[in-house]
Amino acid sequence: MKVHHLNCGTMHPPRAPHCVCHVLLVETENGLVLVDSGFGIDDCADPPGRVGPVRFITRPVFVPTETAAHQLDRLGFRRKDVRHIVVTHFDTDHIGGIADFPHARIHVTAAEAFAAFNSPTLQEKVRYGRQEWASQLNIVEHSPNGESWRGFAAAKQLDEIAPGIVLVSLPGHTRGHACVAVDAGHRWILHCGDAFYHYGSLDGTHVPRSLWAMETAVAFDRKKMRDNHSRLAELYRSAEEDCSSSRHTTRRCSNAPRRPPSLPARAPAPLFRRSPGPRGSGAPHRHSRTALPRGRPAPRHRRPAHW
Numbered sequence: 001m002k003v004h005h006l007n008c009g010t011m012h013p014p015r016a017p018h019c020v021c022h023v024l025l026v027e028t029e030n031g032l033v034l035v036d037s038g039f040g041i042d043d044c045a046d047p048p049g050r051v052g053p054v055r056f057i058t059r060p061v062f063v064p065t066e067t068a069a070h071q072l073d074r075l076g077f078r079r080k081d082v083r084h085i086v087v088t089h090f091d092t093d094h095i096g097g098i099a100d101f102p103h104a105r106i107h108v109t110a111a112e113a114f115a116a117f118n119s120p121t122l123q124e125k126v127r128y129g130r131q132e133w134a135s136q137l138n139i140v141e142h143s144p145n146g147e148s149w150r151g152f153a154a155a156k157q158l159d160e161i162a163p164g165i166v167l168v169s170l171p172g173h174t175r176g177h178a179c180v181a182v183d184a185g186h187r188w189i190l191h192c193g194d195a196f197y198h199y200g201s202l203d204g205t206h207v208p209r210s211l212w213a214m215e216t217a218v219a220f221d222r223k224k225m226r227d228n229h230s231r232l233a234e235l236y237r238s239a240e241e242d243c244s245s246s247r248h249t250t251r252r253c254s255n256a257p258r259r260p261p262s263l264p265a266r267a268p269a270p271l272f273r274r275s276p277g278p279r280g281s282g283a284p285h286r287h288s289r290t291a292l293p294r295g296r297p298a299p300r301h302r303r304p305a306h307w
């Protein structure tokens with residue numbers, strides 16, 4: 001499967017590196033699939049109503065051109081071809097864009113759907129109070145168990161979407177948080193959602209204190225959060241997978257070689273016909289380290305971010 005990396009929301013929390021909302025766009029035989037969605041068009045139009053006070057902490061730029069919908073347009077894809085969206089959890093910066101794809105089924109763990117739509121604790125009431133609109137969408141709940149994936153005990157391959165897309169239960173950041181593994185052909189890509197905020201949690205380098213404090217403060221279960229760091233760091237050291245954080249790292253965390261030497265350097269043929277976009281358009285961010293000025297549109301890159 002061909003995988004594109006998109007940044008669907010740039011944030012500038014105080015005293016921290018800029019953060020991105022990492023979204024995977026996957027071309028499958030059964031249509032386009034998104035993993036997470038970042039902020040959406042409605043979020044940009046109404047930040048107070050859709051995102052709420054947390055925006056004063058994360059400080060998103062809310063630029064419509066960063067939304068997945070606009071980036072698909074620039075890439076020449078049709079929004080209605082997005083048939084499935086797999087979300088790691090229901091925080092606003094991960095699900096805002098799902099509203100822009102009404103033809104898609106939204107896949108999430110049953111535990112996360114329960115937390116988002118029933119909010120049994122005060123923390124969850126505060127956390128999910130502005131996401132009720134999502135309950136009207138076509139939600140598909142999953143209970144990963146019984147299968148294992150790369151040492152993670154609770155996983156489920158989402159066969160109804162495509163072979164090679166696996167929901168890996170990893171609660172801690174939220175009650176039903178999950179990671180999503182995607183088989184990109186020559187290696188797996190693991191979208192870690194918010195299982196860790198900064199790559200220092202994996203490679204042992206310094207984690208900015210502001211990010212550490214934010215991550216700890218919002219964690220549903222801090223012990224599980226720390227356990228997840230350890231397990232993902234172990235996976236990182238094993239050099240088998242490409243572990244990508246959704247937003248808090250502005251680089252992909254990978255010990256794996258970029259491409260096995262036996263594979264050709266040329267990308268596989270696209271499964272979807274794409275109309276030619278304007279020159280230089282269509283390009284998602286590839287985790288630029290350059291902070292975006294607030295209120296300005298995202299820069300355009302000439303090279304599609306896929307492999």
Ligand SMILES: [Zn+2]
Pocket residue numbers: 089091173194
């Ligand atoms: Zn989160």
